[in-house]
Amino acid sequence: MELREYIRLTLTAGAHVDRSTVEQIGVPASKAAVTGAFLVAVERRFPEDPSRADVAALVSRVRERYVDPERLPPMLGEALVRAAFGEEDLVSGMSDEELTRGQLLLTYGIVHDLGLKSERYEEFLTEAESAAQEILTEEASEPS
Amino acid sequence: MSQQEERLVTAILSGDTDVLDPLDEADAQPLAVAVSASFIALVRYQITSRNDQEITGLASTATLVDSEGNLIPRWILEAAIRSALGDIQLLEGVPPAKLIDAHAAYVRDAITTMHPAERERLIEATAQIVRDSGEHRPYPSKFPNSEP
Numbered sequence: 001m002e003l004r005e006y007i008r009l010t011l012t013a014g015a016h017v018d019r020s021t022v023e024q025i026g027v028p029a030s031k032a033a034v035t036g037a038f039l040v041a042v043e044r045r046f047p048e049d050p051s052r053a054d055v056a057a058l059v060s061r062v063r064e065r066y067v068d069p070e071r072l073p074p075m076l077g078e079a080l081v082r083a084a085f086g087e088e089d090l091v092s093g094m095s096d097e098e099l100t101r102g103q104l105l106l107t108y109g110i111v112h113d114l115g116l117k118s119e120r121y122e123e124f125l126t127e128a129e130s131a132a133q134e135i136l137t138e139e140a141s142e143p144s
Numbered sequence: 145m146s147q148q149e150e151r152l153v154t155a156i157l158s159g160d161t162d163v164l165d166p167l168d169e170a171d172a173q174p175l176a177v178a179v180s181a182s183f184i185a186l187v188r189y190q191i192t193s194r195n196d197q198e199i200t201g202l203a204s205t206a207t208l209v210d211s212e213g214n215l216i217p218r219w220i221l222e223a224a225i226r227s228a229l230g231d232i233q234l235l236e237g238v239p240p241a242k243l244i245d246a247h248a249a250y251v252r253d254a255i256t257t258m259h260p261a262e263r264e265r266l267i268e269a270t271a272q273i274v275r276d277s278g279e280h281r282p283y284p285s286k287f288p289n290s291e292p
Binding site for chain 2: 052069070072073074075076078079087089090091092093094
């Protein structure tokens, strides 16, 4: 499975991805795909650095309208968005599971809230795929 | 506030943080009350303006670990601080055991640099928080170490 198709799947499966699908693409590629799509989604949603209130409002909207709110604690959601805009230490100590689940749910909510259709949706997938590929390339070049 | 809670609050805020270590089942609930109320009093004492920068600064002043050496996640610490200032809804989805670990670690860290007179004021403020909260206590009612 390619990154693009994996990202498409996360956006059409209600942000639920089963283990066998993750295994098809591999854990590193899966994480890169989720993070890449998340970063592109929040950039689309906030072309300029958002205020704290903007972030809280976004998370609240996603929880109310698009996802099971119990799966996305409000502060976890805010921390993920703020981390995307430079406050990386907010995600320190966050488990991989919390991080991936939060990014998936937020991306799902943002993309649906943006109402991307047809060409614009495909453009989003192209950007997300490219971001994911960049993450994988960076990881590969890091000394182990 | 029960006598046991009062004793624990006094011990914690006097710097006797040994009481935060593994304990008897009978101490679990009063300790949770004492730790969380101490945390709330401490945060309200430290915060002056309640603006975002000040809250973020407080949440990132120290790298905190729980009693087993695990890092306290920053997002949980910030949720704890903001909830102590009134944003109770931010506690939604935060595991109670992790929350109280954050409370205990924060109090343990902050209390070491406080002047005795400040600690006295905090003991009073904490007692007031416990009295005011009555049965609607804005924090977990059980200390995590008491669970198997």
